[in-house]
Amino acid sequence: MARLSKLGSNVISLFSSLGRAQVFLWHIWSAGISFSGVVKQIYFVGVLSLPIILVSGFFVGMVLGLQGYYTLVDFGAADSLGVLVALTLTRELGPVVGAILFAGRSGSALTTEVGLMKATEQLAALELMGIDPMRFVMRPRFIAGIISLPFLVMMFVAVGVLGAWFVSVGLLGIDDGAFWSQMQAKVSWSNDVLNGLVKALIFSVVVTWLALFLGNDAIPTAEGVSGATTATVVYSSLWVLGLDFILTAMMFD
């Protein structure tokens, strides 16, 4: 009976949390669109994420180059490596790995920042000064997150392709012209690049929303904020992977 009661309580808590998250999104939305304070947040959320995105992108690209080469060379198709790498990065790895790295770097930072603002009564102080925290704190961070991730994903893909080029053309001796020309011929702007960016845009909304909501909803103690930060990374990663499956099924059926 106690287990049943605990299960019930967890289900109620889950649904009430989902409800609060939607109300939270509605409050940000109803605060209207304004770009005041957004540039500063793009620096914190986007620009400071560049090192991890660029380094990861380069290594992912290099690994793809190596693995792709060893598979394709058996079929005499090593010249198609450029296409393989570009399609993998634009369609899947760019948006997904980019979003997961973004959740780990910027999502966790956003949750901690907002959680600590709550714990140190900064959000309450804003409310009491007649300043809406949704407008002043959440909105610029939300817009900055939505703008930043698609750009970060573009950089991830570009650097990833360069990484693969470095390994395949520079180290393994694949023809430079074949690498680029096949990529140019086979990668479609609307089907591959644009779809990848749409995914990145959707992931950016989900990750930033979760990060801000969990920070704002955190229990205002050290333990509470730490739990919320972990939850942001875990939930964001799971949502990104789950949504990626659905989006892929819809886009490339």
Added chain:
Amino acid sequence: MGPSGVGKTTILKLITGQEKPASGEIRVFGENIQKLNRNKLYHLRRRIGVLFQSGALLTDLNVFDNVALPLRHNTKLNERAVRDLVEMKLEAVGLLGATSLYPRELSGGMARRVSLARTLILDPELIMYDEPFVGQDPITMAVLVKLMDTVSKSLPITSIAISHDVEEILSIADYGYLLSQGKAVDSGTPEKLTQQGSEYAKQFLKGIEDGPVPFHFPNETPLKQRLLSG
């Protein structure tokens, strides 16, 4: 005044509309605060200043921008007027020279003085202090007491202070309330409370360990019985 956990800060939150009462109604400036919509509530809050226990300064803004924040968001004053007003308030709390410092560079007492300047910047009609002296050294405490006294005597303002520091708060208060178990158990002028107060007032104001508030938490089995029973 009252012991920890008695509901002092809750009263403050009820007055500002951060918490809702389980029953009854709360009127601030003649308005039933529960029935105000979001915009009206924010409008009303601009007439109230709250000094938080922690100072609650925004950590990514320097002292000047922290004090200027309510003006920039709630008025249409030009930057020159904002600067003049902010500098006047910072001069009043003795921190005009600290405008470019960030909250992490301030001591606890300085942070509270900046917070006081920010609280006063919109010229509120009601100001509330939540445990203003907690964790302060004697000099800072004396400075804060003097500032609070100056504010309440020189401005057309009502002040409500929540405090454990009986001596300091009664030295500047006109009227005090003592809370216990969610109720106001005693009230009166500082003289009345200290001289003719109830047993509870005597215990609280003089810091006596046992009295109407017992030293021992209720315990069904006395220690002797526990020890003998093995």
